[in-house]
Amino acid sequence: MSEPARRRPMRADARRNYERIVAAAQEVFASDGVGASLEEIARRAEVGSATLHRHFPSRRSLLEAVFQDRVEALCSRSREHAERSSPGDALLAWLRDLNSYAATSRGLAASLLHDSRDADLLQQNDGCRAAITAAAGELLHRAQQAGTVRPGVCAEDLLALVNAISLVTEHHDDDAQANRLLDIAIDGIRLPR
Incomplete structure (x- = not known):
């Protein structure tokens, strides 16, 4: 358009x-x-x-819309969680959403990398990356202020963890292992009670 x-x-x-x-x-x-x-x-x-x-x-314009639409929905979910849940629960629920997003996006990202004509979409999507980082940062800050998440954790750490989980589990047909690994990571960022 x-x-x-x-x-x-x-x-x-x-x-x-x-x-x-x-x-x-x-x-x-x-x-x-x-x-x-x-x-x-x-x-x-x-x-x-x-x-x-x-x-x-063009195919590229459709791919751009797909990425933008999915990221906007993910960021919208972060605001919904923040409004409806305690800070710690909001962050953890959104990390689960991000984990699902990563799992469903990895096939798309992998095919973009394989089909090098549009692979630059992954690098050019700085606005999408910034939006996801900002959403994670806002939820994380609230959770840290509430004393439910370790103070040394940063948004980029959380995104790296979810990305790593996605990469490790990309060849599995079910999401059970990705969810278990996310639960282990979540336990690692929580403050001891």
């Missing part, structure tokens, strides 16, 4: 189509890689190919 078109508000039906396309693309790219059929994405979104291309003139 061109920059002027992005600034204009979308009609309700166009917005629904956009959201369905991004949701379908998340699923298809995660399962089939970045080279997945755009026609399959359009079919799953229940839109025509022309509608997909009107919103996303």
